[in-house]
Amino acid sequence: QKEVEQDPGPLSVPEGAIVSLNCTYSNSAFQYFMWYRQYSRKGPELLMYTYSSGNKEDGRFTAQVDKSSKYISLFIRDSQPSDSATYLCAMSAGGGTSYGKLTFGQGTILTVHP
Amino acid sequence: NAGVTQTPKFRILKIGQSMTLQCTQDMNHNYMYWYRQDPGMGLKLIYYSVGAGITDKGEVPNGYNVSRSTTEDFPLRLELAAPSQTSVYFCASSPLSAVSPLHFGNGTRLTVT
Numbered sequence: 001q002k003e004v005e006q007d008p009g010p011l012s013v014p015e016g017a018i019v020s021l022n023c024t025y026s027n028s029a030f031q032y033f034m035w036y037r038q039y040s041r042k043g044p045e046l047l048m049y050t051y052s053s054g055n056k057e058d059g060r061f062t063a064q065v066d067k068s069s070k071y072i073s074l075f076i077r078d079s080q081p082s083d084s085a086t087y088l089c090a091m092s093a094g095g096g097t098s099y100g101k102l103t104f105g106q107g108t109i110l111t112v113h114p
Numbered sequence: 115n116a117g118v119t120q121t122p123k124f125r126i127l128k129i130g131q132s133m134t135l136q137c138t139q140d141m142n143h144n145y146m147y148w149y150r151q152d153p154g155m156g157l158k159l160i161y162y163s164v165g166a167g168i169t170d171k172g173e174v175p176n177g178y179n180v181s182r183s184t185t186e187d188f189p190l191r192l193e194l195a196a197p198s199q200t201s202v203y204f205c206a207s208s209p210l211s212a213v214s215p216l217h218f219g220n221g222t223r224l225t226v227t
Contacts, residue, residue, distance in 0.1 A: 043204050043218030104156035
C-alpha cells in the first residue's frame, strides 16, 4: 500500500464547474498538508498549506483535512481553463529530521474546457 | 529574483555515461532538495541538504551523488547512467524545514538510452 494515494484522473470538467480533488494517506504522523499545482513543463508551485485538521480557504480554493479519516481534499470553485494543470497533494510529519521530506501523491491531471 | 534555476533543461545520455545536473538558488535558503518525477508516480526525494557541507540521502539515492559547498548551489551527479534514471529531475529549496513551502525549479528532463 502506498503511503499517499491520489486518483490520477485524468479529470475533465466544463468551465465554471466545482472540482474536488482528494488524497488518502496511511501515516498518522503526518501533520502538514499541502497542495501543489504543476503546469506542463514547469515545476510544482505551492497552492495551499494546512496544518493539522480543518479547512482553509483562499479565493476559489478550499483545502480540507480530516485526520481522523486520513483524508484531504482540495475544492476549486468556478473552475477556469487556467486551472488546467496537474495537482499534487503532499504531506509531512514535520519537525525533527523531516527536513522537507514531503511524501507526494501521484498527481491528478485536471483539464477545464471552455 | 530568479528563484531556483536548473540546467540543462534537457539531456540525452547513453548508458554508462556520467553527468551533473546543476541547481542554484538566489533566495539564501538553507534547505535544498533533489526530487525525481516519473509518470504516475509523484515525486520521490533523492537527496537533501540542510546547509553548506551537510547532505543526506532521501528515499531513492542509489546511482546519485550530491555535494553542497555553498548555500546557493546543490549539484546532482549521475555516475554510470542507466535507463532506470530516465526521469524529470526537480531541485527545490526552502528557508526552513518541512514546515515551510518548497520552491521548485522547472526541472531537467533526462533520457538514458
